[in-house]
Amino acid sequence: MYKILLVDDEILEIEALKIMLEKFKDQVTIVGEAKNGREAIELNSKLKPDIIFMDVKMPGIDGIKASKIIKNQNEDIVIIVLTAYDDFDLIHEALTLGVKDYILKPVKCDNLLNALSVQINNLKINNNRIKMKELLLMDKIISQDKNEAEILLNSIIESYIIASNEDIDYFRHKIKLILEKMMKISSKFRFKHNRLLNEEEYLHKLNSLESIQSISAYINSLLVSIFEEILESDTETKKNDIEKLKCSNKIIEPALKYIEENYREQILLEEVASISNISLYYFSKLFKKEMGMNFTTYVTKYKIEKAKKMLKNTDIPIVNIASELGYYECGYFTKVFKKIEGITPTEYRNNN
Template identity: 30%
Template sequence: MLRFLIADDEKYVRDSIRDVIEGAFKELKEQFEISEARNGREAIEISERLRPDIIIIDIKMPGIDGLKAIQEIKNFLPHAYFIILTAYDYFDFAVEAVRNNVREYILKPFDRAELREKIREAVEYVQSEKEKRKREIENEEKIYNLIPVMENELSYSIVNDMLEVIDVEMYMEYLNMDFKNTFCMVVRLKEEDDNDGPVYFSERLKTQIGEHIKVFLNQRYKAIGSYRFTKDLIYFIQMSLHKDADETKLNVINLALDVKREVKRFFGVPIRIGLGKCYDGIHQMHESYQEACKALEYSLDDTGVVYYQDIEHLIAHDQFLNDKFKNGYGEKFALFKAVEQYITDNLKEDINLKDTAAKFNLSPYYFSRTFKKVFGYNFSDYLNLIRINKAKELLKDDSLSIKEICYLVGYSDPNYFSKVFKKYEGVTPTEYREKLR
């Protein structure tokens, strides 16, 4: 649909131009419409409402003249095609209008054949520009749809250290990233629950959270992500350049904490985040990714956010212990038997993995991983087993109430104690005691 606007204070001029347009485009009558304005003010109002493609406008009109009207209309219709009408006395104004990107001008009184030809040229130009803009929009849409695919492919290539199989420069150009001062953030949506086992999230929810985080990150920095075909949510984030390393580190950690709060606020989901160090260049991103994964394994504190640089010394210490116990399993077993004895002797206390690991000069990550290798259970399960076994012994003594036994084995809530007991024994403490009679 082509829209024309004829703006002239003389009705016979408007009628003549309308007649020329309708005569020139009889075969297209269903595909165009013509509006009329008697002055500059009406031209502006009608243009704002109907958004014409081609505007034929007289320069000399009462009130707002044609040139002023053109300037106003161009503010909201930058692609409109203007043909101005002028008498010889206003030729200089017409030249000025042409300088201001008005496409054509016609001198009054106009020749119908000349006007018809100029209108045909205008129609061809407008249709050509519309088709061009349509193709541009289609291409932009294709690129927009392709961007997430490219992000995922580039991220996947970084994660798997396979950059050589793709055209890295092309991907970086399309994604508008040079990977200067860039780090990896790995977000884990599976939380270990000490009481009821691991919690898993649906793939749909994972994708929704992944998209939300990416939008959140891109509000501040350039970032790409991969979360559809990976276990964790993986992002590569290009920070603003900072000369001070401590400032960069602080910004990275604060960003991760903001992401954690945002996910909790919007989805009600607790997450853990591992952060690699910042590097210059895409070929070092795999290293940052590996660091983020390793940091994630150490995120056992309350914040759930760990920056690799902060746990490098723990990693070195754990490696030292691995080397120390490499050929001495008995020594490692003896250490963890001491841990077991500590748990048994302190059942009434508030025992947790982090504090227990610190007591034996071990990192929480090394302690958790090695504990499971030695005993075959994770720390929380093993702690519950010892407590429940102790409770079973105490339940034989009828002089002790269920509540007293609950406190004696380290539980502060009798209802929770009953729930855990039933999980491991299949019956409540009361039912278990009844069976003993």
């Protein structure tokens, strides 16, 4: 359920909005009402809504000033302004602040519901992006890609810092879920020197931390510890595992074909290992032995080669190329491209 805050100095307008929003009662809940900008700012900090319907003209702090303050606190919050004035300068100012949409008053039900539907879809897309980042983080740990894992973890932390709006309990809960997943993934490795604490000890420590900064540092330290253990883990395998290594050609052939046919999607180590009918741990070992690089590096380089061809031979916008290759954000695609090629996609296109 998405939380909504209604802000308008006219009681009848608030009541009308509540009636209209009944049609979305299975997706949203109204958590508060404010009659001016000051109350809106206070309730935003207290209730942490996902969406605010904000009247522009109110006594005291008006909707524009309140929107600016609230967006500074949480840039991801969705604000839809309501205005009785068809004033495009005012609308432009609101949109410049990061307001997502505007509705002219008197508010028509269809206009409100259409605007709300668009913003709910955008929120779902953003939530899915974070979930995909978490999924990719676990994949990078399994495939032992430390640099990519660190980039993804910090990106996830930044997303949750913004979403938390300084609510440490919310932030702690989100990091706790990531910690549990990381511990589960680390259990797939046979560590030679297992210096990692057990999950309960990590959770106990996490619960004792009293700031968002210390929690962020703590989850980063766990990632570092996991990779230290991976690097020092025993590389010897049991006799039956050595037999698997001997027949690596046949095992990874389906994986290479799968990458070739599905490079436009997010390709995860777990699903490819499943296709090869081998455990994650041994597939990762086999792939690196046979191809001379880990799985995620191979997939990334394969995608970047496809990107280079598109950059060189077409005028497709870079954001579309990123999407075509299964990258959830154009900025992330640009970072990956530059890491491999030494220049940005734009520079590569200009040079070629």
